[in-house]
Amino acid sequence: MKVYRLRIAVQAISFIILIYGGLFYIDMGNRMPTFSCAYVDDRGGGCFLIGFQHMLSRPFGEFLGDAGIRLLKAMGIFALWSIVLNKAWCGWICPFGFLQDMLSKIRSFFDVDLSRFGWITRTRYKSVKYIFLVLLILIPLGIANSFFGLEKIPRDWSVPFCQICPARVILPVFNGDFSQIHIDFSSNTTMVLTTIVMVLVALFFTTAFVKRRFFCSYCPMLALLSLFDKIGLLSLKKNGQRCTRCGNCSRACPMEIREIEEEKVLTNLVTQDCTLCLRCVEVCPEDKALETRFCGIPIFTASQQGFLKRQGLDEESHTNKNGA
Amino acid sequence: MDKQEKRKRLAKKIQLNLAMTVGEIFDPIDEDTTRPKKMAYFDRIFKTFTQGGEGAVNRKKTQKLIGTYCLFVPEEIIYAAGGQPVRLCAGAYESVEVGEEFLPDSACPMVKSEVGFTTLPVLSFYQQCDLVAIPASCDWKAKMAEIIHDYVPVVMLDMPKVKEGEASRAFWLSEVKRFTKEVEKVTGMRVTRSRLRGAIQMIQKAQVQFRRFHEIRKAEPPVIHGRDALEVLNAYFYDHVESWTAAMATLNDELEERVNNRESVAKPMATRLLITGSPMVFPNWKIPTVIEELGGVMVADEFCTSNRYLHDKVAVDEGLLSDMLHAIADRYLLPSCCPIFSTTIDRRDRLLQLIKDYRAEGVIYHILKGCHPYDVETRIIEKLLQDNGVPMLKIETDYSPQDVEQLRTRIEAFMETLKGQRHKEKS
Ligand code: SF4
Ligand code: SF4
Ligand code: SF4
Numbered sequence: 001m002k003v004y005r006l007r008i009a010v011q012a013i014s015f016i017i018l019i020y021g022g023l024f025y026i027d028m029g030n031r032m033p034t035f036s037c038a039y040v041d042d043r044g045g046g047c048f049l050i051g052f053q054h055m056l057s058r059p060f061g062e063f064l065g066d067a068g069i070r071l072l073k074a075m076g077i078f079a080l081w082s083i084v085l086n087k088a089w090c091g092w093i094c095p096f097g098f099l100q101d102m103l104s105k106i107r108s109f110f111d112v113d114l115s116r117f118g119w120i121t122r123t124r125y126k127s128v129k130y131i132f133l134v135l136l137i138l139i140p141l142g143i144a145n146s147f148f149g150l151e152k153i154p155r156d157w158s159v160p161f162c163q164i165c166p167a168r169v170i171l172p173v174f175n176g177d178f179s180q181i182h183i184d185f186s187s188n189t190t191m192v193l194t195t196i197v198m199v200l201v202a203l204f205f206t207t208a209f210v211k212r213r214f215f216c217s218y219c220p221m222l223a224l225l226s227l228f229d230k231i232g233l234l235s236l237k238k239n240g241q242r243c244t245r246c247g248n249c250s251r252a253c254p255m256e257i258r259e260i261e262e263e264k265v266l267t268n269l270v271t272q273d274c275t276l277c278l279r280c281v282e283v284c285p286e287d288k289a290l291e292t293r294f295c296g297i298p299i300f301t302a303s304q305q306g307f308l309k310r311q312g313l314d315e316e317s318h319t320n321k322n323g324a
Numbered sequence: 325m326d327k328q329e330k331r332k333r334l335a336k337k338i339q340l341n342l343a344m345t346v347g348e349i350f351d352p353i354d355e356d357t358t359r360p361k362k363m364a365y366f367d368r369i370f371k372t373f374t375q376g377g378e379g380a381v382n383r384k385k386t387q388k389l390i391g392t393y394c395l396f397v398p399e400e401i402i403y404a405a406g407g408q409p410v411r412l413c414a415g416a417y418e419s420v421e422v423g424e425e426f427l428p429d430s431a432c433p434m435v436k437s438e439v440g441f442t443t444l445p446v447l448s449f450y451q452q453c454d455l456v457a458i459p460a461s462c463d464w465k466a467k468m469a470e471i472i473h474d475y476v477p478v479v480m481l482d483m484p485k486v487k488e489g490e491a492s493r494a495f496w497l498s499e500v501k502r503f504t505k506e507v508e509k510v511t512g513m514r515v516t517r518s519r520l521r522g523a524i525q526m527i528q529k530a531q532v533q534f535r536r537f538h539e540i541r542k543a544e545p546p547v548i549h550g551r552d553a554l555e556v557l558n559a560y561f562y563d564h565v566e567s568w569t570a571a572m573a574t575l576n577d578e579l580e581e582r583v584n585n586r587e588s589v590a591k592p593m594a595t596r597l598l599i600t601g602s603p604m605v606f607p608n609w610k611i612p613t614v615i616e617e618l619g620g621v622m623v624a625d626e627f628c629t630s631n632r633y634l635h636d637k638v639a640v641d642e643g644l645l646s647d648m649l650h651a652i653a654d655r656y657l658l659p660s661c662c663p664i665f666s667t668t669i670d671r672r673d674r675l676l677q678l679i680k681d682y683r684a685e686g687v688i689y690h691i692l693k694g695c696h697p698y699d700v701e702t703r704i705i706e707k708l709l710q711d712n713g714v715p716m717l718k719i720e721t722d723y724s725p726q727d728v729e730q731l732r733t734r735i736e737a738f739m740e741t742l743k744g745q746r747h748k749e750k751s
């Protein structure tokens with residue numbers, strides 16, 4: 001089976017498990033490094049970010065006791081999940097990533113060109129996800145503590161990222177739950193935040209339609225996951241000498257990562273924004289230039305022959321025994 | 325005698341000389357019984373040069389002929405627009421003197437030969453082109469359009485020299501798109517999504533055979549000579565890609581059989597050489613012929629007319645027209661290790677990989693007099709090879725047959741040192 005087909009299949013199955021798994025009593029815990037949103041009633045596992053933000057909104061003193069242990073345990077489980085599959089959570093499992101891929105499919109079906117970032121924009125954009133990450137840590141802390149003698153942040157800022165997370169509005173819809181589509185007028189803060197989320201939802205559909213994985217480029221989960229880039233059991237390796245810098249990989253990369261093409265020296269190519277979708281390995285035409293490994297064992301390696309096959313030439317192998 | 329008449333006579337004379345050269349090349353080849361039988365298909369293409377190249381180019385009469393130079397002109401686009409590409413890079417000593425009327429002495433023999441063939445009717449397909457696409461690769465090529473535009477319709481493709489930049493890539497993509505429009509105008513056929521997809525696949529199928537051929541060349545003992553490898557890729561210049569692919573498939577089948585039977589074209593322990601530098605085009609086979617006569621084997625080359633010609637591949641991603649054009653533009657620019665670009669990074673790595681894969685014992689660096697880009701890179705490559713312990717022989721020559729004996733002496737001495745080294749390593 002071709003890798004991109006396998007990936008769609010895995011994504012679809014993951015989508016079903018994560019969105020409807022509850023109906024079959026599946027529960028994979030609430031510490032998953034993926035947007036398996038906690039607002040989805042029948043979910044089969046929950047997004048780490050909501051619990052993380054809750055656990056952070058405590059007075060500093062409490063972190064020395066039970067609350068601290070609970071936080072460490074949660075982070076430990078999160079780390080374990082992340083180390084085993086690395087960024088494949090994003091490329092292969094995340095329901096929100098899957099939705100974006102489907103929107104891209106629809107776009108290409110309608111023959112609409114994709115748009116790309118300029119190189120400078122692309123680099124600048126990388127920092128946006130860290131801004132979200134820092135805010136989703138600091139705001140909860142600021143709710144329970146006062147920084148530098150300033151006033152504490154009001155309660156209605158709790159779980160701030162979830163309040164503006166477009167997944168909260170979109171994913172429950174697949175459960176038949178439309179209740180998140182509204183603007184909350186209970187306070188000025190909630191009104192502003194829920195308005196922001198509605199704007200982000202609208203942006204999500206429009207941007208994901210014209211640009212591959214637009215949301216992922218500023219997703220704070222990706223920022224957290226990339227802490228484990230270099231120690232994940234699943235890895236993406238490059239052999240610079242075999243690479244011709246043909247650019248096929250970076251052109252096909254949904255995250256528009258240029259390092260994958262440019263790098264000639266470093267061997268570990270799980271970069272900050274990589275989602276380990278492995279599209280780059282599929283379109284690399286050089287023997288062993290790129291390789292995916294699990295625990296150091298090669299599981300998917302680029303090759304000339306494999307490349308030509310994946311380009312749709314496998315049916316034409318009559319005259320040659322070991323050619324196509 | 326009027327000028328017209330004079331030129332006609334000159335053309336006749338050159339045609340005769342060319343025919344003699346072709347004969348001299350193929351007479352011993354035809355007698356060689358160890359040669360793969362399926363080479364006959366490719367031989368035929370070059371043997372038609374004796375009749376003014378009539379029949380060398382494989383096309384239907386109604387098809388427009390698009391001449392190309394270097395390896396930057398996207399053939400996928402020409403095929404998708406219903407045209408037939410023919411690569412016009414030339415290697416004939418006979419037409420050099422004609423080109424000299426238009427060019428300074430310091431120009432390389434290749435560009436002289438090309439201008440000669442374009443301005444004087446010796447090989448018919450040079451005059452039959454409905455459009456000739458010239459990339460502004462080296463300085464000679466950059467000026468060529470102006471020199472020959474009275475003889476054939478020309479389109480120039482401007483080339484960025486620093487291919488790493490974002491703007492260079494965007495610029496090259498726009499050149500490829502402009503070229504597409506120019507070809508469409510000539511052929512009267514639009515490049516559509518499905519036609520382009522088809523053309524890309526056609527060339528990818530050729531690449532399947534190309535790859536297979538180069539895998540076979542890695543075999544020890546070698547089952548085909550380097551000169552014949554140059555020949556099959558040189559034949560691709562003139563052939564229709566589908567006919568070429570079919571012929572390659574049968575040749576590969578034969579070669580695989582030879583690998584199984586361990587049928588070698590050389591003596592056991594023959595010296596394995598890799599050749600790089602300025603391209604060699606038929607009938608400029610003097611160096612490969614000398615190597616072969618001395619009992620060595622050219623196991624690999626790094627020429628844009630041969631090993632590099634079909635190596636790089638277009639990767640269709642989403643399959644939209646714009647996506648495919650982008651992929652084509654990238655394929656012709658980014659992986660190219662042509663010395664006109666600012667860095668040698670890609671060429672260095674490619675060479676080292678080839679030396680490793682084909683277990684080459686030494687490298688011959690070929691420079692055509694006047695070919696500045698390859699000349700400039702000599703030092704860097706020499707140092708690279710030195711650092712990696714690979715001996716290198718630099719040969720600077722042109723198309724004239726006069727220095728063959730001198731070359732033979734030098735190559736022989738080089739092969740001797742390689743043999744000496746082999747003994748040293750053993751003991
Ligand atoms: S709203 Fe977003 S961040 Fe919060 S639980 Fe749902 S997916 Fe996770
Ligand atoms: S980066 Fe994309 S795929 Fe990964 S968790 Fe965020 S939304 Fe999901
Ligand atoms: S596709 Fe492969 S050969 Fe091409 S630039 Fe990427 S890694 Fe290098």
Ligand code: SF4
Nearest residue numbers: 253274275277278280
């Ligand atoms: S670098 Fe490769 S695996 Fe990572 S996101 Fe890009 S295409 Fe996917």
